[in-house]
Amino acid sequence: MARESIVVLGSVGAGKTLFVAALVKVLQEGMLPGAILNPQNRAAHQYVEQIWKTLREGELPAGTIQGQRTELIWILQLPELPAVSIQILDTAGQDYREIFEDNPPEGKEVPLHLQGPFESCRSATLAVLLVDVAGQFVGERKSEVRDERELALKFALDFYRKRNVPCCLVLTKWDQAKTIAGDQSPREFVGEHLPLINKIHLHDGVIPVFPVSAVNKWKVELSGDGGDARLVADPSFASEGFHPFVGWLAQTIKERVLQANFLKWLKWCGKAMGLLLLLWMGYSWMTAPPASHPPSVPQPVITNSKLEYDNSFLLYPNIGIVTGTLSNQGSAGSVTVTAYVNKDGTQWSGRRSYFVESGRSYTFEIPVETSIDVRQLGVRYYAQAQ
Numbered sequence: 001m002a003r004e005s006i007v008v009l010g011s012v013g014a015g016k017t018l019f020v021a022a023l024v025k026v027l028q029e030g031m032l033p034g035a036i037l038n039p040q041n042r043a044a045h046q047y048v049e050q051i052w053k054t055l056r057e058g059e060l061p062a063g064t065i066q067g068q069r070t071e072l073i074w075i076l077q078l079p080e081l082p083a084v085s086i087q088i089l090d091t092a093g094q095d096y097r098e099i100f101e102d103n104p105p106e107g108k109e110v111p112l113h114l115q116g117p118f119e120s121c122r123s124a125t126l127a128v129l130l131v132d133v134a135g136q137f138v139g140e141r142k143s144e145v146r147d148e149r150e151l152a153l154k155f156a157l158d159f160y161r162k163r164n165v166p167c168c169l170v171l172t173k174w175d176q177a178k179t180i181a182g183d184q185s186p187r188e189f190v191g192e193h194l195p196l197i198n199k200i201h202l203h204d205g206v207i208p209v210f211p212v213s214a215v216n217k218w219k220v221e222l223s224g225d226g227g228d229a230r231l232v233a234d235p236s237f238a239s240e241g242f243h244p245f246v247g248w249l250a251q252t253i254k255e256r257v258l259q260a261n262f263l264k265w266l267k268w269c270g271k272a273m274g275l276l277l278l279l280w281m282g283y284s285w286m287t288a289p290p291a292s293h294p295p296s297v298p299q300p301v302i303t304n305s306k307l308e309y310d311n312s313f314l315l316y317p318n319i320g321i322v323t324g325t326l327s328n329q330g331s332a333g334s335v336t337v338t339a340y341v342n343k344d345g346t347q348w349s350g351r352r353s354y355f356v357e358s359g360r361s362y363t364f365e366i367p368v369e370t371s372i373d374v375r376q377l378g379v380r381y382y383a384q385a386q
């Protein structure tokens, strides 16, 4: 089964925990038609409910402590897709700050206390980067703090884009931010307040920007006898703006699952082709005629020969020409043909050398000088090659 690991990152208080809770809630409530979330661990079943209960009771969930990573695991069944195991990681803002405060080093150089969180960042197949633009940039007076936060976000985006991990920017607490953004679109708003991110990561439109509110209604609560006023979730709150984000998430998961299946199919085809090739090779080997060892030397064979008299030799009747055909059954090389003329026990010979190709036939003509008139009866001749 395909596995997706969605890491949710952002600085301390960016709204990660409430975002994760709201995301799970909207998915459970059917925002993705036909999708089924089947919890695979205790946290996936309880975490969200507890946060929701806390909010409804007019309390705020505690900040995620350093080193804590809540892993929520489900099997997600999307219509017309094979089931996919998804893991959503709610991380601590403090870990994110320390990992991405500088260009994050690989492997062993990571300090011990960050190795676990770093591994979660490294193994993510999808990265959701959260920014509270209003609270952490517009509302932050110290420019060095803003710069540090922006740089951390830049390094995080660099990290994932370099690895081709799909990522997006979620603008949290949009219920507050939209009053500041006014007529500006979310992209313009983040672009204005995070100019470095705008220049490096938003100009090409690859990173989608989603404004969301995990809790869209807040009320002022006074603690004790006219004590401090604080904002708590209004019991009638809802989560807003999740639809486009959920659409992007489903689409990205779908593309990745289809891509993984296609790669699997390609691999399978490769294996099947390899097997067919092996079978074919085996078959040809079994049905091939026994291998004949390649000849290593010329093997000349004289197929016929005769004694002739050439007109040009009429003046010299003592010269006979032995002609014939020579075929080579061996490899290419030089062959010497010796022609013999014989009369009453006396023998004369002549020889010639030829270069013969493998498997070819040649005619030869070898003049043999004798001391008799070779035209008389009883003259014998033959040829021999080696």
Ligand SMILES: Nc1nc2c(ncn2[C@@H]2O[C@H](COP(=O)(O)OP(=O)(O)OP(=O)(O)O)[C@@H](O)[C@H]2O)c(=O)[nH]1
Pocket: 010, 011, 012, 013, 014, 015, 016, 017, 018, 019, 060, 061, 062, 063, 064, 065, 091, 092, 093, 094, 172, 173, 174, 175, 176, 212, 213, 214, 215, 216, 218
């Ligand atoms: N107005 C508004 N406030 C929000 C929203 N989401 C979170 N907050 C506020 O931001 C605070 C921090 O939210 P968390 O979700 O705990 O933030 P976090 O990113 O998980 O923080 P750490 O775990 O400490 O890194 C909450 O207690 C709320 O007061 C939202 O959608 N709208």
Ligand SMILES: [Mg+2]
Pocket: 016, 017, 018, 062, 063, 064, 090, 091, 092, 093
């Ligand atoms: Mg948290």
